[in-house]
Amino acid sequence: AQSVTQLDSQVPVFEEAPVELRCNYSSSVSVYLFWYVQYPNQGLQLLLKYLSGSTLVKGINGFEAEFNKSQTSFHLRKPSVHISDTAEYFCAVSEGAAGNKLTFGGGTRVLVKP
């Protein structure tokens, strides 16, 4: 069975500073990896995904993530955050051929301060 661990439940960061959200996963098979963002009182929006190929994935809103198979990690980064990036961020994994259902991590709340 797959599982996802987001190491930080909350990350406060100042506006225009960089941010990194950590995500580790465990699975016995090859996985697909995703980051979703949830703004207050809204649904889940896909930021980026890793299926195969280049381990550095670029997404929307200036976010990027790097897949590291040896460390089973998929950390999310943004070089300069904005107030509007305040949200909950979820890392998720699916086992592809075993079905596309997503298993989510516990979420990381990013609070951007002016």
Add this chain to the structure above:
Amino acid sequence: AAGVIQSPRHLIKEKRETATLKCYPIPRHDTVYWYQQGPGQDPQFLISFYEKMQSDKGSIPDRFSAQQFSDYHSELNMSSLELGDSALYFCASSLEGVFSGNTIYFGEGSWLTVV
């Protein structure tokens, strides 16, 4: 572009009542997923349907049932509601077929409050 549509957006029910949530997937998407997100929790997978057949099952209580209809919309039926069922219920859809890893698109969710 059309997104996943969920209705109702907000629902208040009393304990032991029944609730039905509806989901209309993105056009041409053949797979629907239901997730439950409790307050301060991550979304938990409940159940999914591919081409109107149940394709996977997660932590869905026996009091809940779901189905996907011929027009691909899906309904989640919840009976004998309990206070702990209060949550945000997401529907999501994707296009399956032979390619796995297709993006799963989420609706805005239906807020269920059980009082």
